[in-house]
Amino acid sequence: MLSLRIKLTLYYLAILSATLFFFAIAVYTYVSRSLLIPIDESLTYQIAKIERIIELGPGGVEPGMGNENAEKLLEVRPHAVQIIDEVWQVRDEEYVSPDDHLEVDRDKLSQLAVGETRYDTEKTQNGDLLRVVTLRAKDPDGSGSYFIRLGYSLKSFQNTTRRTLILLVIAIPLALLLGSYGGLLLANQALRPVGRMTRAAEHIAAGDLSERVPEPARMDELGRLAATFNDMISRLQAAFERQRQFTSDASHELRTPLAVMRGDIEITLRRERSAEEYKRALTSNLEEIMRLSRLVEDLLTLARGDTGRIELRCEPVDLNDLCRRMTEYITPLADQRDQTLIYEPPPGAVTAPVRVSADVLRVKQLLLNLLDNAIKYTPLRGRVALRLRTEDKVAIITVADTGRGIPTEDLPHIFERFFRRSAKTADRTAAGFGLGLSIVKWIVDSHGGRIEAKSEVGKGTEFIVRLPLLDSGAPPSVSDGSTERRGGALRPV
Numbered sequence: 001m002l003s004l005r006i007k008l009t010l011y012y013l014a015i016l017s018a019t020l021f022f023f024a025i026a027v028y029t030y031v032s033r034s035l036l037i038p039i040d041e042s043l044t045y046q047i048a049k050i051e052r053i054i055e056l057g058p059g060g061v062e063p064g065m066g067n068e069n070a071e072k073l074l075e076v077r078p079h080a081v082q083i084i085d086e087v088w089q090v091r092d093e094e095y096v097s098p099d100d101h102l103e104v105d106r107d108k109l110s111q112l113a114v115g116e117t118r119y120d121t122e123k124t125q126n127g128d129l130l131r132v133v134t135l136r137a138k139d140p141d142g143s144g145s146y147f148i149r150l151g152y153s154l155k156s157f158q159n160t161t162r163r164t165l166i167l168l169v170i171a172i173p174l175a176l177l178l179g180s181y182g183g184l185l186l187a188n189q190a191l192r193p194v195g196r197m198t199r200a201a202e203h204i205a206a207g208d209l210s211e212r213v214p215e216p217a218r219m220d221e222l223g224r225l226a227a228t229f230n231d232m233i234s235r236l237q238a239a240f241e242r243q244r245q246f247t248s249d250a251s252h253e254l255r256t257p258l259a260v261m262r263g264d265i266e267i268t269l270r271r272e273r274s275a276e277e278y279k280r281a282l283t284s285n286l287e288e289i290m291r292l293s294r295l296v297e298d299l300l301t302l303a304r305g306d307t308g309r310i311e312l313r314c315e316p317v318d319l320n321d322l323c324r325r326m327t328e329y330i331t332p333l334a335d336q337r338d339q340t341l342i343y344e345p346p347p348g349a350v351t352a353p354v355r356v357s358a359d360v361l362r363v364k365q366l367l368l369n370l371l372d373n374a375i376k377y378t379p380l381r382g383r384v385a386l387r388l389r390t391e392d393k394v395a396i397i398t399v400a401d402t403g404r405g406i407p408t409e410d411l412p413h414i415f416e417r418f419f420r421r422s423a424k425t426a427d428r429t430a431a432g433f434g435l436g437l438s439i440v441k442w443i444v445d446s447h448g449g450r451i452e453a454k455s456e457v458g459k460g461t462e463f464i465v466r467l468p469l470l471d472s473g474a475p476p477s478v479s480d481g482s483t484e485r486r487g488g489a490l491r492p493v
Helices: 004-056 067-072 106-110 155-205 221-269 275-307 319-336 360-376 436-446
Strands: 080-084 090-095 117-123 129-138 145-153 311-318 340-344 355-358 383-391 394-401 450-456 460-468 483-486
Touching: 004 117, 004 129, 004 145, 004 155, 106 129, 129 155, 155 221, 221 275, 275 436, 311 319, 311 360, 319 340, 319 360, 319 383, 319 394, 355 360, 355 460, 360 383, 360 394, 360 436, 360 460, 436 450, 436 460
Parallel strands: 340 383
Antiparallel strands: 080 090, 080 145, 117 129, 129 145, 311 355, 311 483, 383 394, 394 460, 450 460
């Protein structure tokens, strides 16, 4: 199996070979034609002079004839001159050497029309080439025609073309050899970052997610590939770390109620108990079971949300009415802690409801989680406020409390699963698994909204949820009075 660098070198060599081959043909053709053109022009000029002399008769020369053209043409000396009459008889001929003799080819000559010139390359008896120019001229008395033929030896032409061919035969393989070596160097240079990426991927496959690909100084295609690869590995590493942390936290949260239940059962079974003691033990176990059930339900919700397997049944929802009802529903929990819970509706909400396209059950869960979280972390006789307003085609839900606040270092992590506030600000009486805000963020994200938190230690915390209004964009497609939308995956902030 050939490596990629060998394949690239072979492709490069094939393209270079084809290019040089066509270049050699073009050069050879150009040189040949460039050498023949002045020979043909000179022979044609001399045939015209001979024809003119024959027309004027012996000793007749037209005044000034040929002076202008002679200055423009490099006149060559013919090696063969032949005049043939109309019945194919040679009337006059002259040769530099017997080898330059011109054979009379009646078929070729008969094809010429009067006044037509023909150019041929013929081989002499000794194998040399002659450039032959033939003109069929009209007799001076107009009774017939005759042929004038001039031949010029192409020895110098053959020598020049042969040297050109030898030069090309030597130069092209040398160019191919240098090109293949250069192509291999270029392929090695270009694929060196790929080799580093391969080695890094091998280390990563072995379990070392801290490995990164060295990024080249220039951000070309390979540089962007290396940066993208490193970004992908960073995301994978963060995902594995979150999964590892999630497994550890989930195991810890499940272990605590199981240990409590096991302890209660073991103590109860050590000796006979009264009905009241058995009832108390069963009640304690039931409370732990309910706690475990809530934990499992929250984990199942997050797991389904991550895989997009929760279908949101969206319909027009009046947030004003929903916020009012949720405030009334959770008010008894605030009363138990002697807290003030208020709802501030938007101005004109009665005549202009704040409508969004949402899954009403999930929005209820969102509001209850935020309100329950605010009540949980607000001290006795504190204050919790739920506000609703609209701004730029967006519904804004705000839940603010007067609790102890969240430290700055904890604020970026509050939407992570099983995250607990720092011990210096957390209320020890608050119970929970640290999944409520993670579920809230998933609900907001799956509805196309945004959530953010502002907090100041000692003064309180404010959660701001933004959801698009129903008329702020294209209405959702309706099917049987409702719409369905897959829940988006939860992404910790």
